Amino acid sequence: MTISEMCDSLGAALISMLDGELVYVRLTDAEGELNAETAQTRLGPAGGIIPTLRRSLGSWLAQRNVGHGKTANPFGSGTLTIASADIGSRWGRIVIGSEAAEFPSASQRLLLDVAADQFSTALWRRRAEDAGTRYRATVNGSSEFIGIANLEGSTDYLNAAGRLLVGLGTADQLDGRHVLDFIAEADRDLVKKSVLPVAKRSGHWSGEFRLRHMQSGADIPVFADVFTIDHPRTEHPRNIATICRSVSGIERSQLQLRRTNEDLAERLALLTSELADVRERLLAEASERGRADAIGREVQLELYQAMRIGAAGEMAVNIAHELSQPLTAAANSLGAIRRTVASERPPAETLELVGEAADQIRRASTILRRLRGFIGHGKSTPRLEDVAAILDDAVGLAMVGASALGVRVAVHYDPDVSHVYVDRIQVQQVIVNLVRNAIEAMADSVRRELTIEVTRTPDDMIEVAVADSGPGLTEDVADRLFVPYVTTKGHGMGLGLAISRSMVQANGGDLTFGPGEGGGTVFRFTLAPRPPRRLQ
Numbered sequence: 001m002t003i004s005e006m007c008d009s010l011g012a013a014l015i016s017m018l019d020g021e022l023v024y025v026r027l028t029d030a031e032g033e034l035n036a037e038t039a040q041t042r043l044g045p046a047g048g049i050i051p052t053l054r055r056s057l058g059s060w061l062a063q064r065n066v067g068h069g070k071t072a073n074p075f076g077s078g079t080l081t082i083a084s085a086d087i088g089s090r091w092g093r094i095v096i097g098s099e100a101a102e103f104p105s106a107s108q109r110l111l112l113d114v115a116a117d118q119f120s121t122a123l124w125r126r127r128a129e130d131a132g133t134r135y136r137a138t139v140n141g142s143s144e145f146i147g148i149a150n151l152e153g154s155t156d157y158l159n160a161a162g163r164l165l166v167g168l169g170t171a172d173q174l175d176g177r178h179v180l181d182f183i184a185e186a187d188r189d190l191v192k193k194s195v196l197p198v199a200k201r202s203g204h205w206s207g208e209f210r211l212r213h214m215q216s217g218a219d220i221p222v223f224a225d226v227f228t229i230d231h232p233r234t235e236h237p238r239n240i241a242t243i244c245r246s247v248s249g250i251e252r253s254q255l256q257l258r259r260t261n262e263d264l265a266e267r268l269a270l271l272t273s274e275l276a277d278v279r280e281r282l283l284a285e286a287s288e289r290g291r292a293d294a295i296g297r298e299v300q301l302e303l304y305q306a307m308r309i310g311a312a313g314e315m316a317v318n319i320a321h322e323l324s325q326p327l328t329a330a331a332n333s334l335g336a337i338r339r340t341v342a343s344e345r346p347p348a349e350t351l352e353l354v355g356e357a358a359d360q361i362r363r364a365s366t367i368l369r370r371l372r373g374f375i376g377h378g379k380s381t382p383r384l385e386d387v388a389a390i391l392d393d394a395v396g397l398a399m400v401g402a403s404a405l406g407v408r409v410a411v412h413y414d415p416d417v418s419h420v421y422v423d424r425i426q427v428q429q430v431i432v433n434l435v436r437n438a439i440e441a442m443a444d445s446v447r448r449e450l451t452i453e454v455t456r457t458p459d460d461m462i463e464v465a466v467a468d469s470g471p472g473l474t475e476d477v478a479d480r481l482f483v484p485y486v487t488t489k490g491h492g493m494g495l496g497l498a499i500s501r502s503m504v505q506a507n508g509g510d511l512t513f514g515p516g517e518g519g520g521t522v523f524r525f526t527l528a529p530r531p532p533r534r535l536q
């Protein structure tokens with residue numbers, strides 16, 4: 001029955017129940033716009049008189065709850081008694097006219113009001129049914145999976161698209177099935193432990209899971225919205241509804257977009273880890289460099305030792321010559337002793353000879369000890385050393401064979417100076433180098449004097465000055481004296497001074513040079529008298 005038909009039958013019922021001449025029912029919407037209207041007379045529906053009724057009953061229609069009154073009969077002579085009633089609070093009005101003078105009696109008035117109320121109720125119900133029908137049609141015609149279950153998870157409803165998606169033929173195949181029956185095995189835990197509890201607690205869950213095709217058992221990936229439906233009166237959750245969109249359908253592009261985003265995120269993560277790798281490699285290279293530096297330092301120490309061995313090699317001839325003298329002397333002395341002892345009456349000089357032999361052998365062994373000490377083992381460490389002992393050994397070694405060349409050496413010590421904090425072998429190497437350079441420089445000089453002076457400087461360092469009486473440095477050599485491989489000697493390497501300076505600097509001092517007072521050259525280097533503060 002349409003709304004207009006409902007109006008018509010209401011009109012007809014009122015005419016007969018209230019014994020009226022005419023009835024006009026008018027329904028409007030919330031904005032007052034006309035929805036439906038009907039006019040009835042004793043003779044039946046009278047749509048033709050509606051325009052006249054609208055005009056003559058205008059004031060009755062415009063005002064609410066007017067009750068009743070009289071008006072001129074629009075269709076005859078005399079007056080009509082009019083009664084009106086509102087249909088609910090918003091639906092419209094019923095106006096009824098009667099020729100009876102006592103109209104409306106109390107019972108007629110009551111009947112009119114009851115009819116208006118019932119018609120209002122019928123309209124509400126009708127509207128709800130219409131809405132329900134519309135919703136059902138919408139839900140059932142939707143292309144998305146729409147299912148409704150009770151709070152325990154037993155399914156009440158699944159629309160046609162939903163049934164199609166999961167392979168259920170008819171609605172009755174739904175009976176007794178649990179929500180989880182529609183979920184792919186692998187996602188059941190997720191739905192059971194997370195989706196449903198979250199939806200019940202917060203009213204809504206949305207995300208992805210896989211449905212299960214009831215016949216093939218295949219997984220169906222979907223985006224789902226799961227939400228509760230409240231009871232209209234108690235407003236407590238009564239049902240759980242699920243709307244799913246198959247990922248393979250409309251959402252494919254969204255999924256691709258999301259995958260692209262995920263890919264980007266993955267690539268970013270990859271890039272980040274590559275960067276971390278690069279950083280690690282750089283760090284490894286840095287530590288490799290550190291190791292290389294350490295190796296470099298070791299190589300440098302080996303070079304130093306090689307230089308010393310080279311120098312020792314150069315000195316070897318002289319050393320051999322120098323050793324042969326004391327050893328020969330010792331041998332002679334011992335021969336004499338042997339002869340004397342053979343006669344069994346040792347004269348007084350026998351003891352002298354024995355003493356002399358012992359001296360010579362001690363001399364030879366001193367030279368050998370110095371040589372051994374000078375060559376060292378490549379590694380030595382700084383410590384507090386006696387300056388005089390270092391100088392005696394180094395100068396003694398460097399001077400081997402030089403006395404024969406007429407070189408005289410004088411060493412002067414400042415009484416204040418006793419110890420230095422140095423790497424003994426390195427300092428000896430510097431001294432040997434400087435002394436040998438000086439001896440070589442004086443080769444053509446008439447005066448061959450070497451003076452070594454040990455003093456304390458104003459800034460509390462120990463200075464060793466090695467002065468010779470040679471020709472002095474030429475300007476060209478002086479400019480590049482510490483540049484490696486600068487040499488004026490046929491057999492020289494030009495490394496001695498460069499290495500000497502770096503060794504002195506490594507021991508906390510510096511190596512400088514200048515012209516000597518009476519000609520020649522003075523090389524000065526400084527040494528620390530004690531360990532650096534942080535080591536003390």
Ligand code: ADP
Nearest residue numbers: 437438441487488489492493494495496497521
């Ligand atoms: P090398 O002795 O192998 O040449 P050095 O670095 O020890 O290497 O010396 C470099 C050069 O400096 C020498 O070749 C020499 O010309 C010059 N030189 C060094 N010491 C003196 C000195 N006391 N007097 C004059 N020239 C010197």
